[in-house]
Amino acid sequence: MPSDHPTWLVHDPVDEHELGTLRSGKEAQIDVVERVGADGRTCLLARKRYLPRTVTTKGQLEALGVQRSSAFRHDVEYREGRQFRKTRDRRAVEAMTTYGRKLLQDRWLGHEHDVLAQLHAAGCRVPYPVSYADDVLLMEYVGAADGAAPQLAAARLSPAEVRRAWHDVVEGLRGITSAGWAHGDLSAYNLLWWEGEVWFIDFPQAVDIAANPGGLSFLHRDVTNVLGWFVRHGIEEDPEEVFADLLGAAFG
Ligand SMILES: Nc1ncnc2c1ncn2[C@@H]1O[C@H](COP(=O)(O)OP(=O)(O)OP(=O)(O)O)[C@@H](O)[C@H]1O
């Protein structure tokens, strides 16, 4: 379980070695890093470096093309309900001024760390977030020295393992919903399968289900998306029932 992460290394590292890039995608690059503690013990961490996804000038926005700019507007939809306490900040964000975009970008990047910290503390199976600074999130690595945990979509599970994974996903969703969050981009690509258990990853777009007016729609979409994969792998469940069960767990 996540709770047995080696805190001694997290708080007192003496050295760090790069072990290579795990994945380099459109949103983030994930590298594996080995940390060495004062007594010579080591542990592996995943380092997520966010690639520039938001823009700070109109020119950059245009240079990135329509797809990027619509993705950026989508970010704003995710962000509704996350409070900008100062009226000046809120207005800047709504008007999408340069300053407003900068505020959004900063908030976006630290968000995954904060959500992971809350979910980990609530007992959900998510990587322990070690630190966040300068666009880099350092977190618990799921996997072994000779290979990372596969995404669920690539894990080639037996029918019994699919049932086990579905059980984990429902349990995980209950924990995440009860903690007040919707993942916002849940799919078999953002779940890892490791030693017979499902881990939830990739939370930068997580939404607060109470504060965000669209929060429950995001949750509903998460359930539909992820269940779609399980149905194709032989699980028979009704997304509406699963959704209702989650609402019951969160608000009941
Ligand atoms: N803590 C971790 N331990 C092991 N593997 C990880 C970890 N975090 C991420 N990965 C691997 O890196 C991949 C990408 O990470 P993540 O989903 O967080 O980023 P992303 O924003 O989806 O990036 P991209 O759009 O480039 O896929 C994951 O699907 C997983 O295979």
Ligand SMILES: [Mg+2]
């Ligand atoms: Mg992902």
